Amino acid sequence: MTSAPISVVVRTHSIDRLVYLRRALFSLMLQRADDMEVLICTQRFSDEDMERLRAEIAHLGLGLNGTAEVKFVNVLEPESGDIRGHVLNAGIKAATRRYIGFLDDDDVVYTGIYERLIDDLRTEQGQAAFGRCVRVDGSLARGAFFARTKS
Numbered sequence: 027m028t029s030a031p032i033s034v035v036v037r038t039h040s041i042d043r044l045v046y047l048r049r050a051l052f053s054l055m056l057q058r059a060d061d062m063e064v065l066i067c068t069q070r071f072s073d074e075d076m077e078r079l080r081a082e083i084a085h086l087g088l089g090l091n092g093t094a095e096v097k098f099v100n101v102l103e104p105e106s107g108d109i110r111g112h113v114l115n116a117g118i119k120a121a122t123r124r125y126i127g128f129l130d131d132d133d134v135v136y137t138g139i140y141e142r143l144i145d146d147l148r149t150e151q152g153q154a155a156f157g158r159c160v161r162v163d164g165s166l167a168r169g170a171f172f173a174r175t176k177s
Contacts, residue, residue: 030144031061031124035117037110038131039069044082046132051086053134054094058141067099067117069109076100 034054038047047066054064071079076098083096101109101116118126125147127140135157143155 030059030141030148031063032059032127032140032144033063033065033117033121033123033125034127034129034140035065035067035114035121036129036131037067037069037113037117039110039113041071041075041078043131044079048082048086050129050131050134051083053136054129055086056137057135058138059094061123062094062140063121063123064094064096065099065117065120066096067101067113067120069113070102070105071100 036047036050036054051064051066054062066079066083068076068079080098097120099113099116099120101113103109104112114128117128125140125144127135127143129135139157143157146152147155
């Protein structure tokens with residue numbers, strides 16, 4: 027497997043979802059990417075919310091391995107209704123890398139998944155690659171996660 031330049035569009039719609047966003051961004055920190063751009067795309071965040079988000083991201087140390095570039099895209103229009111599609115499109119427009127990945131704030135990705143999907147694209151000369159979604163229910167006990175079900 028070889029690393030490739032990738033832009034990852036991370037969509038979030040409320041500053042109240044920072045706990046989820048932290049987990050999603052942490053999963054990106056574990057990727058083996060030499061050239062990753064993380065586009066944190068927000069839905070109608072106020073200036074204060076954007077400032078709080080930037081401070082939180084700086085505190086996380088995203089790009090600790092020196093490979094991730096973080097950009098912020100705040101979509102304000104239209105002023106009403108569901109604009110999730112607009113947020114994704116704004117992320118795509120802002121992306122500068124050869125490949126684009128998508129991650130919602132309440133999702134995580136396994137280590138090396140983008141590298142694997144891009145490798146599959148190159149090998150099969152494909153136009154799009156999709157990952158599998160796995161849901162695990164469980165609980166935390168004594169600092170460890172114990173899975174009850176997996177589907």
